Amino acid sequence: MKPDTVATQDFAHAATRAVHPPDGRGVGTLVVLLTGAFLSPLDYFIVNLALPAIRDGLHASPAELQLIVSVYTSAFAALLVTGGRLGDLFGRRRLFMGGMAGFVLASLLCAAAPNGTTLVAGRLLQGASAALLVPQILATIRTVFPKDRQAKVMSLYGFVFGFASVVGQVGGGALITWRPFGLGWPSIFLINVPVGVLALVGAWRFVPENRPAHGARVDGAGVALLLVSLALVIYPLAQGREAGWPAWTFVSLAASVPALALFVFAEHRLQRRGGDPLIDLALLRNPVFSIGLVLAFCFYCDSAFFLTYGIYLQSGLHWSPLAAGVAIFPFGAGAILGPLMSVRWARVLGNRVLTAGFACLAAGFAGATFALVHAGAPSPLFYVALLVAGVGHGVVLPSVVRIVIGEMAPARAGLASGVVTSMLQIGSAFGATAIGGVFFALTSRATSSAVYAHAYEITIGIIAALFAACLLLSAVLVARAHGAPRAEG
Numbered sequence: 001m002k003p004d005t006v007a008t009q010d011f012a013h014a015a016t017r018a019v020h021p022p023d024g025r026g027v028g029t030l031v032v033l034l035t036g037a038f039l040s041p042l043d044y045f046i047v048n049l050a051l052p053a054i055r056d057g058l059h060a061s062p063a064e065l066q067l068i069v070s071v072y073t074s075a076f077a078a079l080l081v082t083g084g085r086l087g088d089l090f091g092r093r094r095l096f097m098g099g100m101a102g103f104v105l106a107s108l109l110c111a112a113a114p115n116g117t118t119l120v121a122g123r124l125l126q127g128a129s130a131a132l133l134v135p136q137i138l139a140t141i142r143t144v145f146p147k148d149r150q151a152k153v154m155s156l157y158g159f160v161f162g163f164a165s166v167v168g169q170v171g172g173g174a175l176i177t178w179r180p181f182g183l184g185w186p187s188i189f190l191i192n193v194p195v196g197v198l199a200l201v202g203a204w205r206f207v208p209e210n211r212p213a214h215g216a217r218v219d220g221a222g223v224a225l226l227l228v229s230l231a232l233v234i235y236p237l238a239q240g241r242e243a244g245w246p247a248w249t250f251v252s253l254a255a256s257v258p259a260l261a262l263f264v265f266a267e268h269r270l271q272r273r274g275g276d277p278l279i280d281l282a283l284l285r286n287p288v289f290s291i292g293l294v295l296a297f298c299f300y301c302d303s304a305f306f307l308t309y310g311i312y313l314q315s316g317l318h319w320s321p322l323a324a325g326v327a328i329f330p331f332g333a334g335a336i337l338g339p340l341m342s343v344r345w346a347r348v349l350g351n352r353v354l355t356a357g358f359a360c361l362a363a364g365f366a367g368a369t370f371a372l373v374h375a376g377a378p379s380p381l382f383y384v385a386l387l388v389a390g391v392g393h394g395v396v397l398p399s400v401v402r403i404v405i406g407e408m409a410p411a412r413a414g415l416a417s418g419v420v421t422s423m424l425q426i427g428s429a430f431g432a433t434a435i436g437g438v439f440f441a442l443t444s445r446a447t448s449s450a451v452y453a454h455a456y457e458i459t460i461g462i463i464a465a466l467f468a469a470c471l472l473l474s475a476v477l478v479a480r481a482h483g484a485p486r487a488e489g
Helices: 028-059 062-092 092-111 115-142 147-178 193-207 220-243 246-274 279-284 287-316 321-327 330-377 381-407 410-442 449-483
Strands: none
Touching: 028 062, 028 092, 028 115, 028 147, 028 193, 028 287, 028 321, 062 115, 062 220, 062 287, 092 115, 092 193, 115 147, 147 321, 147 330, 147 410, 193 279, 220 246, 220 410, 246 279, 246 410, 279 287, 287 330, 287 381, 287 410, 287 449, 321 330, 330 381, 330 449, 381 410, 381 449, 410 449
């Protein structure tokens, strides 16, 4: 899961009855919830940085490295809305604790993995557990804390994501470089265990149970069909290159089309029968929402940057994991500054702040590409470009969510935010396999740093071109959003 994604969610319904914690327990409740919010982005950044160490330790193939990233986000995307609904049905504290327990056990499985296949399975379970855990956090905040405290709480919530990105990069690099207790890459998963256990004890002690009066039913068939559709695309894209693109890869990709059509049919049928589909297809009739989903998908395709950056620095330039972790700090700093700047920019630019954000992303990654071509290695210009790209990243996320969800009637805002968040994660999985696959194809027989540099230039060049296209599409969205009618409730 990308580090700042879940800030777009709000699974709490207007019918939820407030359940305020007793005096003196509010701080404990907040610490527990923010700990849960901290773990997912922490794990995302550490894993991306640790991929070279995992490759060397497990002799994992490039395809397995891609799947280690993409299966996590795919499982999270497919189960996210369902996780929110399960919390509404069975209690959010109960699902928070269940998701946290699952995350801890999956982390132990990942740390003990003897090969790449087992690690991929562990990452799949981590993603599924995170999908149960994460939706309960914002829903509980919205339910447990009074309205006059929620703005301050949400500011802390946003800070946690930026802080986790820095700790994940630098701390992960330190763990892999220093090898505490003789451990290498397994330490990045074992660090989740004591933190998760403390969060479980804290949840039992401090977090009150809460749920809405009426929860939506779970669309099991929709979840299964969405998972199948994603698997039919993600798996052949990851494995096909190494296998020489046999016939089954093209059959699988072709089969994803009817699988997706079957998913749409099933969702439409369930909605007509008065059920609770995973995705309300009526939302897609709003052009702003539809364009917003495309932008959300493309936006998180920059997962290829996080996937390949550490590999380029460590395998291509032979930097230490700690040095590689520090090297991404400019992007992380920009991502922290971006949301703060977006508030001020929005006062001046209005909805055009979204276009400004994509302009920063396109210019930042284009500048980084130019700097690498010119210098052959990271230079001051390269890091300045990463800072600009990071600012764009921090500006785009809240802006696209605000504009798109703002087109929805309040009754549909929670469902719409879940769909947008899921699309972000699907884009992340696609970026890691499709765009990241270009990098691995170019480095399959790499023998020099020049080969890695060229592959990385191509990779971030593709990302820059994608964001240039998003720049134009965002202008279309802003034009339509300016006078677009609100969706029917």
